[in-house]
Amino acid sequence: MSERTRVAILFGGRSDEHPVSCATAAGVLAAIDRDRYEVVPIGIARTGEWILAADDPARWQITGPTPPQVEAGDGDQVLLPMDSSGDVVSYGPGSGSAPALLGQVDVVLPLLHGPFGEDGTLQGMLELAGLPYAGSGVLASAVGMDKHYMKIVLAGAGLPVGPYTVITDRAWRTSREDALAAVDALGWPVFVKPCRAGSSIGISKVDRPEDLAAAVEAAREHDPKVIVEAAIVGREIECAVLEGRDDAPPRTTLPGEILVTDTGHGFYDYQAKYFDADGVTLAWPAEVGEATTAEVRALAAQTFDALGCEGLARVDFFVTASGVVVNEINTMPGFTPFSMYPMMWERSGLAYRDLITELIELARQRRTGLR
Template sequence: MSEQTSPATAQVPAVAPAEAGRRPRVAVLFGGRSGEHAISAATAAGVLRAIDRSRYDVVPVGITREGRWVVAADEPERWEITDGRLPEVTAESGAEVVLSLTAGERTLRVLEPGQVPGLLGEVDVVFPVLHGPFGEDGTVQGLLELADVHYVGAGVLASAVGMDKHFMKLVLAGQGLPVGPYTVIRPGEWDTRREACTAAVEALGLPVFVKPARAGSSLGITRVDDLADLPAAVEEARRHDPKVIVEQGIEGREIECAVLGGRHGGPARASLPGEIVVDHGSHVFYDFEAKYLDESHVDLRCPADLPDHLVEEVRELAVRTFDAVGAEGLSRVDVFVTPDERVVVNEINTMPGFTPLSMYPRMWAASGLSYPELVDELVQLALERPTGLR
């Protein structure tokens, strides 16, 4: 195994001190206002199971679809996707929680009707396993920056760029990274300039993939093979986001690579790549159902069966993509490997799905870093990183 894939915890330092006599307290923040609410809860279930309770105190905090923060049950099975049931954080899940924004205070307080606010405890690091808008897009990261709290993952700018596929592609292309052809339908343009939008899509050639510009988990994505189907695809994407991106279909294998930030100022580290192979008799592409509800028709191969030179190229491009957007902590980089062995960057996900069956932890497991070790490494990276400008 090369130096880049060496397990990140080969020499795990002592846990960063919180205060004398107690373990660092980790708030696992999940749920949220986006369409990926249930996926976030499932990710939290995996983290709650894996985090080392002998090293950390853990406080699960759920966010309802309306944006209310509540004390959530520390019961991983409650937040898993089982038999097609999608978990949901509701106002009834627990008492309301507020995060102090007083610099240096870093406390969570519980609000009970008719009661004096109670102290839930000082928080040393927040693990925001939130996906999609109002969580993965820099909004919550900005809140945590205001509160001067350490947190896992990318900062405000990298999170925002990674969430918006339009600006992500602009940044990656500006850094000389290979991205596929695309066009953007900005809010209002489909209603006022439909013919021009259609012409821009037609110029890409079919098939195309029509996507919400700022959503994940394959929500609202449609493959279009006939231009007559474009209006319905755009409307489906606009159900999730008024801004739509249309990408040229690229013939190739769907390869992913997991990236971890470097320790103590060192370079980011890339896992061995993985591959997604979809049963196209059941799913046209790797959509939401294939990802989370019908895994029997999807083959996730870790590591991917690629020649050594392509493995290294994918890993190098993954780290370059991570650095291009200024990511921190973790990211998953998705690429296409074409039949003529070109590697094209599709996107970066700054808070990838993190259940034990998700590609991100599976790729690190194939690279020698187990799921519990990975969770610990991410918390340590967050504790090591200074708050504020860096």
């Protein structure tokens, strides 16, 4: 057995953010300190199979119109332990061969975005398996993924959130007109979003009431629960948060500002994030003044603590003429070398490889279960 720490890198998954997760894995596989860590890449197909994936960063990059994808049958299937051994097993279904013991995994780096990966479901499975993992636990992951309950928790903690309304699956099926009418109080335009999705997937900007129902239906293709948010006039500011060491408070970067320079994008949407990178820049540090910078960093740390987050998070804000508004928190933000979260840490002096190391070591220090 290697003396290096064995890290299972999980990526892919069943959500619409599958390709983004693959791209994140490509970045991590290329940068992780191989002298310190032995890597076990595990891809999760959209159908749910866990396979021993190719340890090949180029295989998982977004390089053209066809996004990367973990395919069932690309490798032997993988089973996690449901005891305290940490031993991972692989097997080839239908091959007639005996299962192979891959050995003990010391820590899991779950690079999954969206439902069935970032929403507490995977975290619960890893807790049951007794495997330490990077990032937030079950509750913080679930609340951070659900924009509805995230706003309830943040408002309950006294943090500023914008006006919104929620259209549940039952409300849409039984009282659609009432649900649409509730949106009028927000004013126009509004943003219609799947409640439990990320990477701006399924989001529409709606300027007039007659287009609202179609936007809700588009969001419901990704999540039966939909959140409708009032448009906030302000600058889009982001702040990266990293768990403090040895019970110290969360660490934050100076805030950055997203600048969409391609006028073909009405907002910072999925296409702008991952396929039209030349039309988007990160201004860092954001020129918002010392007082606002300090407020954003303080609110980012308070948001992280309000949800009980661990490991990492990116907190997104609007800086308006009347103050700072918390838009949302991402407990597993985009993590390619060119994503905003690692870029802000890189510019703060923590290189991408060192950031990966920091997250793994933070995870190793935490026990599983109640803590």
